[in-house]
Amino acid sequence: MSSVEARSHLHRLLLAGEFVVTAELETTDSPDPESVYRFADALRGNVDAVNCTDNSAAHPHLSSQASAHFLADRGVEPIVQFACRDRNRIGLQADILGAAALGARNLCLMTGDDVGVGDHPEAKPIYDLDSIHAIRIAKVLRDEGVYLSGRRLAEPPSYLIGAVENPFAPPLDLRPMRLGKKVEAGAEFVQTQICFNMPKLRLFMSRTEDLGLLDRVWILGGVFVLRSARAARYLRDQVPGIDIPDEIVRRMEALPAERQSGEGIRVALELVAELRQVRGITGVHLMSIKGDREILRVIDEAGLLPRPAGVEHAVAG
Amino acid sequence: MRMRLDRRPPQTAPEPRGVRKAILLVEKRSKEAIWDCRMCGQCILHSTGLSCPMRCPKNLRNGPCGGVLQNGNCEVVPDHPCVWVQAWKGSRVLPVWRDHMTHVQRPVDWRLQGTASWENLLTGRDRYVPPGWASAQGASHR
Numbered sequence: 001m002s003s004v005e006a007r008s009h010l011h012r013l014l015l016a017g018e019f020v021v022t023a024e025l026e027t028t029d030s031p032d033p034e035s036v037y038r039f040a041d042a043l044r045g046n047v048d049a050v051n052c053t054d055n056s057a058a059h060p061h062l063s064s065q066a067s068a069h070f071l072a073d074r075g076v077e078p079i080v081q082f083a084c085r086d087r088n089r090i091g092l093q094a095d096i097l098g099a100a101a102l103g104a105r106n107l108c109l110m111t112g113d114d115v116g117v118g119d120h121p122e123a124k125p126i127y128d129l130d131s132i133h134a135i136r137i138a139k140v141l142r143d144e145g146v147y148l149s150g151r152r153l154a155e156p157p158s159y160l161i162g163a164v165e166n167p168f169a170p171p172l173d174l175r176p177m178r179l180g181k182k183v184e185a186g187a188e189f190v191q192t193q194i195c196f197n198m199p200k201l202r203l204f205m206s207r208t209e210d211l212g213l214l215d216r217v218w219i220l221g222g223v224f225v226l227r228s229a230r231a232a233r234y235l236r237d238q239v240p241g242i243d244i245p246d247e248i249v250r251r252m253e254a255l256p257a258e259r260q261s262g263e264g265i266r267v268a269l270e271l272v273a274e275l276r277q278v279r280g281i282t283g284v285h286l287m288s289i290k291g292d293r294e295i296l297r298v299i300d301e302a303g304l305l306p307r308p309a310g311v312e313h314a315v316a317g
Numbered sequence: 318m319r320m321r322l323d324r325r326p327p328q329t330a331p332e333p334r335g336v337r338k339a340i341l342l343v344e345k346r347s348k349e350a351i352w353d354c355r356m357c358g359q360c361i362l363h364s365t366g367l368s369c370p371m372r373c374p375k376n377l378r379n380g381p382c383g384g385v386l387q388n389g390n391c392e393v394v395p396d397h398p399c400v401w402v403q404a405w406k407g408s409r410v411l412p413v414w415r416d417h418m419t420h421v422q423r424p425v426d427w428r429l430q431g432t433a434s435w436e437n438l439l440t441g442r443d444r445y446v447p448p449g450w451a452s453a454q455g456a457s458h459r
Contacts (some may be wrong), residue, residue, distance in 0.1 A: 140449045140450065148447045169381070171401065213406075241383045
């Protein structure tokens with residue numbers, strides 16, 4: 001494993017056994033690079049890589065490739081997400097190559113939320129491929145230097161291949177096995193769905209270990225920084241696949257509005273501390289809704305600073 | 318009566334007539350009635366606990382998405398059980414094919430949609446693997 005050449009800054013840290021910190025970029029709806037630079041400047045030095053979401057929750061936003069390019073421009077390492085909802089195998093391969101050309105050295109491939117949860121529920125969903133197909137195709141482009149059709153690329157791209165998994169959604173017994181399929185397809189790291197339910201996560205991890213996957217894939221635990229009781233209720237009632245125990249919702253609701261954000265940070269800090277104790281969890285992935293400052297507070301107060309240096313500024317090329 | 322096997326690529330396969338049409342209709346009627354089959358023409362029912370993966374609104378052939386509701390229902394059609402929750406249950410009681418759930422299924426060949434998977438099985442037309450996909454089989458990584 002140590003003889004492997006690092007494909008990205010994130011990869012280098014994972015190979016070195018660092019506990020890594022990634023965060024999700026706020027979506028923007030502007031063609032102005034400043035809309036991304038603003039977040040890039042705040043995150044630089046505080047996280048190891050930043051996920052550029054791909055029309056998250058099936059709402060269109062600035063594309064993940066463009067966001068990634070602007071992040072790389074400002075010395076922040078991007079993780080480019082691609083969902084199978086919006087593109088077929090032809091579009092996916094073009095976009096992966098395009099993202100690599102624009103400076104992306106990490107991918108994260110997923111099926112994607114259904115169009116029904118978005119603001120264009122009348123749209124035609126694509127789903128030509130599933131996430132496991134997308135992962136294998138990214139690997140074929142990189143390692144075989146050919147498209148799915150077998151046609152040769154002039155030069156293969158290089159990136160670390162990531163995926164997602166949800167340890168909290170049924171059928172729970174199948175989830176570790178499904179992670180195994182992703183690893184077999186080519187996933188090198190995974191970011192989990194938002195974790196609020198530690199017993200379920202521990203069960204998932206111990207089964208993942210039983211399948212012999214812990215030394216084949218790096219697993220980053222997803223942590224959501226709640227800013228209000230309303231956000232907690234939103235996650236529970238509106239976002240499919242999220243398991244947020246009632247006690248956490250009640251804990252947020254028990255406080256007056258102005259103190260809820262502080263409580264959300266405390267909840268996140270407790271989860272980060274617990275995740276760090278779980279065997280096989282090699283990092284955390286922090287998410288929020290318009291909570292970039294809260295995310296930075298969690299990273300700071302969890303004692304995850306300073307982040308290891310070493311990312312070259314010019315990633316593009 | 319001799320049936321000639323048609324091994325031409327799917328896009329040039331002729332309209333089903335005669336015996337081929339009969340096979341198509343028998344398969345369609347019976348599998349639609351029993352499994353709510355969607356006639357993808359490349360059946361993997363035995364690998365998915367006898368739950369048709371094309372009934373999944375995302376056409377997932379390798380397992381459930383992350384949006385399955387806590388009650389085991391589909392995120393897209395919340396009053397329906399997730400196809401893959403049913404597939405998992407179904408696979409537990411299957412002999413032989415029980416562990417086929419772990420197989421990585423290749424991408425769908427959409428040219429076969431609406432054709433008879435029984436005929437495609439006989440002719441080998443459902444065995445088309447994109448060359449790039451085949452090149453990575455069994456390759457190790459990380």
